[in-house]
Amino acid sequence: MTVQKEKHFVAPSLSLRYVSTSKYIFAALLVILVEWLHYEWYHLNSSNVIGNGLFLIFFYVISVAVVDWLRKLFVDDRLLKNIELRNSISKIINRAEDYICLVSPYLNLGNELTESIIKAVGKGVEVTLIHNSRAVEQNSPPAEIKRLLEAGCHLYHHPNLHAKVYFNERYFMMGSVNLLIGSFENSFELGMISNDRNWFQQIHKYTNDILASDITRPTTVDDAEPRAGFCIRCKSEIRYDYSHPYCSNCFKSWAVQKDTTSKEANCHHCGAEYEATINEPLCAGCAKGAVSGQ
Numbered sequence: 001m002t003v004q005k006e007k008h009f010v011a012p013s014l015s016l017r018y019v020s021t022s023k024y025i026f027a028a029l030l031v032i033l034v035e036w037l038h039y040e041w042y043h044l045n046s047s048n049v050i051g052n053g054l055f056l057i058f059f060y061v062i063s064v065a066v067v068d069w070l071r072k073l074f075v076d077d078r079l080l081k082n083i084e085l086r087n088s089i090s091k092i093i094n095r096a097e098d099y100i101c102l103v104s105p106y107l108n109l110g111n112e113l114t115e116s117i118i119k120a121v122g123k124g125v126e127v128t129l130i131h132n133s134r135a136v137e138q139n140s141p142p143a144e145i146k147r148l149l150e151a152g153c154h155l156y157h158h159p160n161l162h163a164k165v166y167f168n169e170r171y172f173m174m175g176s177v178n179l180l181i182g183s184f185e186n187s188f189e190l191g192m193i194s195n196d197r198n199w200f201q202q203i204h205k206y207t208n209d210i211l212a213s214d215i216t217r218p219t220t221v222d223d224a225e226p227r228a229g230f231c232i233r234c235k236s237e238i239r240y241d242y243s244h245p246y247c248s249n250c251f252k253s254w255a256v257q258k259d260t261t262s263k264e265a266n267c268h269h270c271g272a273e274y275e276a277t278i279n280e281p282l283c284a285g286c287a288k289g290a291v292s293g294q
């Protein structure tokens with residue numbers, strides 16, 4: 001079967017199933033209020049049904065536009081893609097006056113973003129960064145993590161973090177993009193930026209819940225140090241690297257079949273007996289505190 005690439009999604013036609021109903025209700029209330037207070041039900045009581053009906057419809061359409069415009073006075077939100085996401089993250093960092101919170105499973109900020117974060121700390125902005133426990137082994141340059149910690153940023157890690165959200169005291173940005181240099185240019189990413197207070201409250205709660213979780217730990221300078229690990233097949237000592245848990249000999253023999261379900265003898269981190277696989281190289285205990293080295 002061939003995939004029909006010409007197929008595209010058509011925006012749904014005006015149907016109450018698809019649109020947010022609240023603005024239409026507000027507009028209707030506005031029409032009723034003005035009709036009552038200003039016209040004293042004139043258009044509803046008069047006998048010119050067509051003329052008055054047309055007037056009320058016209059008035060209603062204008063009211064919907066007014067409600068839309070009123071919302072825009074309070075809420076500023078936009079859809080963002082690719083490089084626009086990076087620019088928005090930079091703005092969130094550079095324009096913060098109070099705090100910045102960056103939640104990204106993987107970190108590789110590059111020099112420019114790291115510098116802007118450190119500059120923000122210098123201005124007295126409180127910076128919190130939450131990443132996945134595996135980030136340090138997989139993508140994050142240890143030197144970058146050290147710089148952020150030494151500058152006074154608060155870093156935390158959670159083993160299952162996959163959410164991405166970035167905010168300061170005024171705006172939040174949510175979407176698919178990690179704080180990985182290059183991912184803005186090379187992949188198709190989508191997100192949104194908004195200052196909607198209702199969303200903000202829920203995002204704050206979500207972030208606080210991650211921070212309050214028992215398995216969220218502060219990231220320390222030690223976490224960024226390269227550590228020793230074990231080959232999951234022969235238990236020889238190798239450099240700890242979550243995505244490369246075999247010694248070079250065992251990797252060569254694994255690569256013949258490339259069987260990702262192949263069960264090995266021990267945990268890559270602590271060396272304890274464990275049916276590790278290339279995708280799950282850590283025993284349960286180590287997976288919980290992957291960075292802290294529990």
Ligand SMILES: [Zn+2]
Nearest residue numbers: 231234247250
């Ligand atoms: Zn080996």
Ligand SMILES: [Zn+2]
Nearest residue numbers: 267270283286
């Ligand atoms: Zn282990």
